[in-house]
Each structure stands twice: as structure tokens, then as C-alpha cells.
Amino acid sequence: MKNLVDKLYENKNLDREELYALLSNFNDVKEYLFKKADEARKSVYGNDVYIRGLIEISNYCENDCFYCGIRKSNNKVCRYRLNKEEIYECAKKGYEIGFRTFVLQGGEDLYFDDDLLVEIIGTLRKTYPDCAITISLGERSKESYLKLFEAGANRYLLRHESINKHHYSKLHPKNLTIDNRVRCLQDLKEIGFQTGAGMMIGSPFQTLENIVDDLMFLKEHNFEMVGIGPFISHKDTPFKDMPNGDVELTLVVLAIVRLLLPNVLLPSTTALNTINGRNMGIKVGCNVIMPNLSPNNVRDKYMLYDNKISSNLEAGENLKSLQNELNLIGYNIVIDRGDYKNN
Numbered sequence: 001m002k003n004l005v006d007k008l009y010e011n012k013n014l015d016r017e018e019l020y021a022l023l024s025n026f027n028d029v030k031e032y033l034f035k036k037a038d039e040a041r042k043s044v045y046g047n048d049v050y051i052r053g054l055i056e057i058s059n060y061c062e063n064d065c066f067y068c069g070i071r072k073s074n075n076k077v078c079r080y081r082l083n084k085e086e087i088y089e090c091a092k093k094g095y096e097i098g099f100r101t102f103v104l105q106g107g108e109d110l111y112f113d114d115d116l117l118v119e120i121i122g123t124l125r126k127t128y129p130d131c132a133i134t135i136s137l138g139e140r141s142k143e144s145y146l147k148l149f150e151a152g153a154n155r156y157l158l159r160h161e162s163i164n165k166h167h168y169s170k171l172h173p174k175n176l177t178i179d180n181r182v183r184c185l186q187d188l189k190e191i192g193f194q195t196g197a198g199m200m201i202g203s204p205f206q207t208l209e210n211i212v213d214d215l216m217f218l219k220e221h222n223f224e225m226v227g228i229g230p231f232i233s234h235k236d237t238p239f240k241d242m243p244n245g246d247v248e249l250t251l252v253v254l255a256i257v258r259l260l261l262p263n264v265l266l267p268s269t270t271a272l273n274t275i276n277g278r279n280m281g282i283k284v285g286c287n288v289i290m291p292n293l294s295p296n297n298v299r300d301k302y303m304l305y306d307n308k309i310s311s312n313l314e315a316g317e318n319l320k321s322l323q324n325e326l327n328l329i330g331y332n333i334v335i336d337r338g339d340y341k342n343n
């Protein structure tokens, strides 16, 4: 197995069978894999950890994804949306703390139409010319993506969730298809966004073969950003009784992604932190953390899964403690846009 890790490190690639072998026998080799992933990350990004200020603009959602706590048919959710001024206030607070990337994330909420988003993005672009603007608002038309880009957005996050049609259909209602998801990702790339895809680890019905296919998809499209965290069940969804994803397997997949795509911007996700793996994520190749900048009174309403953390080190206000914690393990938060490095 060690030779597979070496081969992955050297070639930045493995074939399907090799990826499968690594994923199914990671126990003997995982420490070595983690070490090589950390090396790969350090050769491109050093010890730097980039921070992104997450602004959760709406928990209304048109979609009914079976895993997600803010799915349309969950009528227990107390729904909210931020107005323009509230969003600008979050950005202002974030900028003062040291954030140079803002991520506008939300459910697919038709209230945020192109005109409104163009106005918000345009205002942020003018007010903070030195900041990156990331959008994470789901599937839209190419025309819409283009408008957001022209208004000043730089990056777009849209997890593909599963590249396998059959598995995708077990996670989503019929009106959502992997074909349209891939179309969106291609449109985003063509327009010029730094684009992020990704998936959950341990989502219901996911097999190791599915993860292999997802890894090959991420490699093939050479995404600038990849979001991966464990599946965590939410009590008011059809998957309420499904087991959570495994932390170890999540860390192994993150390390493999770092070796397949050494330049990738890879967050140690809130979901991973929820099951106490955030520092581990950073040690195995992650180089991004996305603390929460949403107004305090809505933080507990953006519950994609049970026990999602929004306090302490997940809170944007507590950057100093986060910095201290990362310093202890040899990493350093930088005040920087943290763009994708091409070489």
C-alpha cells in the first residue's frame, strides 16, 4: 500500500483499481498518506490557512434533498432571509476582523433573483475591492451565473454530491439530476469562476466505488476548490435514522484529494468539526476554514444536520482563538484573499 501512496504523490494520479485498493485498505498506510498529503499541501501553500467568512443569507429552499435539514418539506424549520443591509453589516464586521473572502451561501431561494444578487455583489465589490466574493446558491442558468460573475463574484461552490446517477437519485428527488449539476459546473468554469465541487462521505447508500468515481470526477475537472465532509443525519429528514459518515474515511479521502490536486483549496468543513475532526483536517492536507459571519440570531436556523456548530471556534468573532489553536499544531491563519495558486 505504501507504494500506492508514493505513486499517488509522484504522479498526482492513480487508476480506478488503485484508488479502490487504497480506500479499502487504508488502515496500515493512513499515517503515511496523511504525512504525504501534508507535504504536498506545504509545497504549494506552506503553513498558511485561508479563512472565508460564511454569510448564510437564506434558509428557504426550493429543493427537497433527502439528507438536508433545510429541505423544502421540513416544516419545522424557522425560515429566515437576510436583507441587503444585514448582509453588508456581516461583511463589514468580517472585514474588520480580517476576512478577505465573503461566501454568500443559502438554499435555492427564488427571492434572491439575479437583479437582487447583482446589486448585492456589486455593492460588496465596490466596498471591498481587495476581497474575493464566493457564491454558493445552487443551480442556476448560465445567463444567471454570467450576471453574477460580471457583477464581481469570483468563485462558486456547488457540490456535485455524487457523480453516480443511481446513487445521486437515492439522495435527491426526481427533479434534480446529476446531468444538470455537471452542466452548472461546466458553465461556471467556462465563465471563469474558480469553481468548487465535492461530496459527503458516508451518505446513505454510498459505496467505496462511488467515492472512487467521485475522486476521478474531481481529478478530471481539476476543480480549484473541493468541499468534502462527513454525512451527519438530521432528525427531521427521511435519512434521520441513517448512520453518520466516518471521520477516518473522511480524512483519508481529503488526503487523497490533496494528492490528486496539490493546488486545490480544500476546507476542513464545519461538518468535520461537528464530529471533532477540524484540526485533523488541517493536518491531512486541508488549507481553508470557513467560520460563520451570519447574524447571531439566525445561526441556529441554518441547520443542515443535527448539532451543527456555530459557536466558539466556528464563529467569525473568535478568530484569535482559532489562530491560537492552529499555531499550536504548526499552522497560521493569514489575512489574504487566498486565491487558487496555479503553480
Ligand code: 5AD
Pocket (backbone or CB within 6 Å): 067, 068, 069, 159, 161, 199, 200, 229, 230, 231, 232, 233, 234, 271, 304, 305, 306
Ligand atoms: N450532513 C452533512 N453535510 C450536509 N450537507 C447537506 N446536508 C448535510 C448533512 N445532513 C452538505 C451538502 C451540501 C452542503 C452545503 O452541505 O453536501 O452541498
